Amino acid sequence: MPELRKDPVLGRWIIISKSRGDRPTDFPVEGYQEENGFCPLCPGNEHSTPPEVLAFRQGSDAPNQPGWQVRVVPNKFPALIIEGDLSKEGVGLYDMMNGIGAHEVIIESPNHDESFIDLTPERMFQVFKAYRERIRDLEKDPRFKYVMVFKNHGKAAGASLSHPHSQLIALPILPRMIVSELSGAKSYYRYKERCLFCDMIRQEIQMDERVVCQNEQFITIMPFAPRTPFEMWVLPKRHHSAYCRQSDEELLLLAELFSESMKRLAACIPNVPYNFVLHTEPLRSGGMKHYHYHFEIVPKMTSIAGFEWGSGFYINPMPPEEATTLLRKSLDSAKEKTDEKDTAG
Amino acid sequence: MPELRKDPVLGRWIIISKSRGDRPTDFPVEGYQEENGFCPLCPGNEHSTPPEVLAFRQGSDAPNQPGWQVRVVPNKFPALIIEGDLSKEGVGLYDMMNGIGAHEVIIESPNHDESFIDLTPERMFQVFKAYRERIRDLEKDPRFKYVMVFKNHGKAAGASLSHPHSQLIALPILPRMIVSELSGAKSYYRYKERCLFCDMIRQEIQMDERVVCQNEQFITIMPFAPRTPFEMWVLPKRHHSAYCRQSDEELLLLAELFSESMKRLAACIPNVPYNFVLHTEPLRSGGMKHYHYHFEIVPKMTSIAGFEWGSGFYINPMPPEEATTLLRKSLDSAKEKTDEKDTAG
Secondary structure, eight states: OOEEEEOTTTOOEEEEOOOSOOSTTOOOSSSOOOBTTBOTTSTTOGGGSOOOSEEEESSOOOTTSSOEEEEEEEOSSOSSBSSSOOOEEEETTEEEEEOBOEEEEEEOOSOTTOOGGGSOHHHHHHHHHHHHHHHHHHHTOTTOOEEEEEEEESGGGTOSOOSOEEEEEEESSOOHHHHHHHHHHHHHHHHHSSOHHHHHHHHHHHHOSSEEEEOSSEEEEOOSSOSSTTOEEEEESSOOOOGGGOOHHHHHHHHHHHHHHHHHHHHHSTTOOEEEEEEOOOTTOOOOSSOOOEEEEEEOOHHHHHHHHHHSOEEESSOHHHHHHHHHHHHHHHHHHHHHHHHHO | OOEEEEOTTTOOEEEEOOOSOOSTTOOOSSSOOOBTTBOTTSTTOGGGSOOOSEEEESSOOOTTSSOEEEEEEEOSSOSSBSSSOOOEEEETTEEEEEOBOEEEEEEOOSOTTOOGGGSOHHHHHHHHHHHHHHHHHHTTOTTOOEEEEEEEESGGGTOSOOSOEEEEEEESSOOHHHHHHHHHHHHHHHHHSSOHHHHHHHHHHHHOSSEEEEOSSEEEEOOSSOSSTTOEEEEESSOOOOGGGOOHHHHHHHHHHHHHHHHHHHHHSTTOOEEEEEEOOOTTOOOOSSOOOEEEEEEOOHHHHHHHHHHSOEEESSOHHHHHHHHHHHHHHHHHHHHHHHHHO
């Protein structure tokens, strides 16, 4: 049985979830591994995952068969397990609870070699819709306080499978990252009676130094204090604290801007490994005036991550204003190159 | 001029320090790079670093010449710069200040191929003494609030040079990690009127499940909620909040235990990349009743770091109690193997 344990100094919860391996260096993190070219996430191999909890299909409705565009399955080797009652326990001055939770894999495409960045906005929308549906469903379970949705792309960013997928973890506790954000945002709201993120968006649009792109409802900015070069945040322009309350129309506009942002990044740094994480309000919060949902996209430059990991402190060699300029130009220059090629050909 | 920028949501400070490179993927993080087999940290190449700020030599006292055992130099490509007055500035709702600070490299050995783990306790003591001397010196500068000492070993842990070295950064702000620790430790002290770390050590000795090794004054434990397999903390058994107030005798005992702990780790996972960070009280705090200095040693298993990086949440596949058992046995079994070999030979 996995365990949730709390660091008594920082209040940080971690999951202890024993791996199947015996050797101390044998740690399958996402559970799935491609073996001998067999991909458990490919169409035709639906039997090699637990039964799906959600799928978007055109035509036939038969579950666990090929024909899906997006498919969500429980992780076969989950970090937390879904069955059981939550029980809390003290061990002297320490706190722990049993590892109740959900760990699911969102398979973003039936095509093994396709990348998330390659998806059309319409297909990316299907992925975003799957996130929403799963959060709405898991929200009904009173044991869970938070659903964390994230994607690791590329080995350097922690992905163990190349088939395009993201993950979600439903947790009986609030991750420390969210606790800290809520607390910072609440302090600001108490002082100003305005949402910090709304103010940030207004200032960014006015200054126009870190806005990568925008459409009528969403905006992609580089944060003022980014951890790494090319870190990007995608936010709704109007105040929304809960991702799972977004309409289809809103998610389609989100997908359009997300797709453009990722394409700009890829045009600038081909094959970049990256992570993104959805930051949204805790389950059943009922809409928070001081919090604003958003995605944080963090490209992973290995050497820099190493520095941070060691020191707990981020050194970023590229001012976000310069990175913004590069990203703004990137699609145009990629287009120019194609045009040149066409002319040359 | 580098800049310090504050994330308005989390209160996290980051350094923006432009690299020399023009390409967006060209990010020398530690500044130094080995080129064509030339190592700027080797004896004989003292001219290729800025003049030393400290060195321990036997015999001759001439600075910036070979003959040193440990040598401390300013980083040639520092993340922060030492000259100038501290100036704070608001940019709308954002906060920043100019990047005043010190960034130094502690060269741990004259031998390029030696590893920190290979050092005898007496030589490791020289390294610990160098940390102390540098902190004491930098503490005199009223612009600095904190000195962060850390080591990255191995490429996966962010080291760009193989010559054994650690680093320090003197900062005009408190790193968020320390702010959080101080705040957690203070809450506990207010409630119990006891140091949280002292209580933890008492409980660990009593439970004896996560104690890796100890001597009369120091103890190495695995934390109850470790981020990664084999994470270790080395702490003084008696209450000490400030590393830089430790005596030579104490640092020698620290070095002995640190050396044993690292040798146990290396016997269990050969060539493991790792980081360690000194967690000590802010400069000129005058001794805190609620804080307890310690080293955190974090082995880096790439796939796991990737997961954390993406999700902001740690999943550790190995309970610290099992890792402790492995480390307790590790030196003995390595010894047995040598004995067997000797017998076989």
